[in-house]
Amino acid sequence: MNLANRIVEALGAVLPCDRFTPLHEPFFKGREWDYVRECIDTNWVSTAGKFVERFEEGLVAVTGANRAVAVNSGTAALQLALQVCGVKQGDEVVVPSLTFAATAAAAVHAGGSLLFADIDRQTLGLNPDKLDQELQLIAIPGEGGPINKQTGRRIAAVVPVHIFGHMVCMNELSAVCAKWNLPIVEDAAEALGSTFKGAAAGTIGVAGILSFNGNKIITAGGGGAILTNDEELANKARHLSSTAKLPHSWEYSHDLIGYNYRLPNINAALATAQLEQLNTYIKRKRKLAYRYAELFANFDEVSFIEEPDGCMSNYWLNTIMLEGDAVKEREAILQATNKAGFMTRPAWNLLHTLSPYAKYPTMDLSTALEIAPRLINIPSGAGIVVA
Numbered sequence: 001m002n003l004a005n006r007i008v009e010a011l012g013a014v015l016p017c018d019r020f021t022p023l024h025e026p027f028f029k030g031r032e033w034d035y036v037r038e039c040i041d042t043n044w045v046s047t048a049g050k051f052v053e054r055f056e057e058g059l060v061a062v063t064g065a066n067r068a069v070a071v072n073s074g075t076a077a078l079q080l081a082l083q084v085c086g087v088k089q090g091d092e093v094v095v096p097s098l099t100f101a102a103t104a105a106a107a108v109h110a111g112g113s114l115l116f117a118d119i120d121r122q123t124l125g126l127n128p129d130k131l132d133q134e135l136q137l138i139a140i141p142g143e144g145g146p147i148n149k150q151t152g153r154r155i156a157a158v159v160p161v162h163i164f165g166h167m168v169c170m171n172e173l174s175a176v177c178a179k180w181n182l183p184i185v186e187d188a189a190e191a192l193g194s195t196f197k198g199a200a201a202g203t204i205g206v207a208g209i210l211s212f213n214g215n216k217i218i219t220a221g222g223g224g225a226i227l228t229n230d231e232e233l234a235n236k237a238r239h240l241s242s243t244a245k246l247p248h249s250w251e252y253s254h255d256l257i258g259y260n261y262r263l264p265n266i267n268a269a270l271a272t273a274q275l276e277q278l279n280t281y282i283k284r285k286r287k288l289a290y291r292y293a294e295l296f297a298n299f300d301e302v303s304f305i306e307e308p309d310g311c312m313s314n315y316w317l318n319t320i321m322l323e324g325d326a327v328k329e330r331e332a333i334l335q336a337t338n339k340a341g342f343m344t345r346p347a348w349n350l351l352h353t354l355s356p357y358a359k360y361p362t363m364d365l366s367t368a369l370e371i372a373p374r375l376i377n378i379p380s381g382a383g384i385v386v387a
């Protein structure tokens with residue numbers, strides 16, 4: 001049997017064969033209806049209301065961050081986090097080339113320029129050693145952060161992305177960034193519930209962000225949050241997110257040009273009910289991942305991406321990697337699996353290859369170029385029942 005059909009058979013051993021299985025479906029089995037109905041019954045559907053606060057408190061409890069600021073998307077969260085961490089017009093922000101476009105878009109929305117960095121084979125996220133080596137080639141240390149000799153721009157922040165829930169090696173990255181005087185803003189959009197040596201994704205850098213889009217591990221319909229231990233940064237982000245309006249009973253006075261990025265109460269209500277089930281989702285998702293790992297252990301040409309050393313992963317999206325020449329079968333595998341009712345997707349196109357991002361400088365990206373075409377995401381929703 002050819003590789004594509006063997007993969008279909010393997011997926012068929014786990015997934016239902018009588019219906020289409022999406023890549024990642026939301027799973028509503030808690031108090032979602034009660035909480036959303038409460039918003040409607042009380043008229044508190046918009047940017048004020050008790051669920052926003054309750055959701056933020058829940059995020060603080062789950063992650064151990066000092067502060068959580070809920071906003072209306074992960075992209076908005078990352079833009080604000082970069083701004084309050086000091087990214088100014090024209091500064092460079094280091095991002096991996098292998099990530100969802102929102103990571104890079106948010107840095108540009110914050111006024112930044114981009115500097116694309118390579119990934120690590122095991123974590124699929126930023127490679128700290130390589131970042132250090134590349135900075136040694138192009139950067140001059142400076143008081144306000146290093147200067148890129150090739151562009152003349154200040155490098156103002158590093159954004160590790162915890163791809164598919166697997167965390168970047170954060171102790172190594174923290175050491176490299178401390179040496180270069182670079183703040184870390186974690187894109188933990190996909191990694192709520194993952195930990196690195198016990199520390200929650202999004203709480204290790206100066207700030208971190210989460211997403212609650214419909215395809216993430218928990219959903220608000222749409223939403224995001226900024227996590228930080230720095231109360232001042234949290235206050236600034238909250239102020240910017242809510243039109244920079246100064247508190248007053250009736251005056252409209254604004255001290256900055258702010259944004260309307262607050263999370264509506266009705267979305268926070270949905271997210272609060274979802275957050276109550278996070279531990280159940282993680283248990284189910286990890287069980288599914290173990291099952292996939294067992295199945296793909298029988299393949300020579302395919303490896304299953306497992307949580308990296310030091311990381312407890314939420315296994316947001318399960319991923320297989322096509323080894324050696326099997327990379328040539330990717331189209332056939334995508335065709336056969338989707339046709340069989342098992343939704344699969346390639347990993348994102350590397351951002352530096354897309355026209356809006358092609359003008360930005362890149363470091364050596366050899367690992368990303370080699371690995372990205374080999375990745376396929378397979379169905380991963382918390383609703384999938386593993387026998």
Ligand SMILES: *Cc1c(COP(=O)(O)O)cnc(C)c1O
Nearest residue numbers: 073074075100102103189211213
């Ligand atoms: C989903 C996602 C985002 C953006 O979050 P939204 O809530 O969709 O704006 C950013 N980065 C990564 C890596 C993501 O997966």
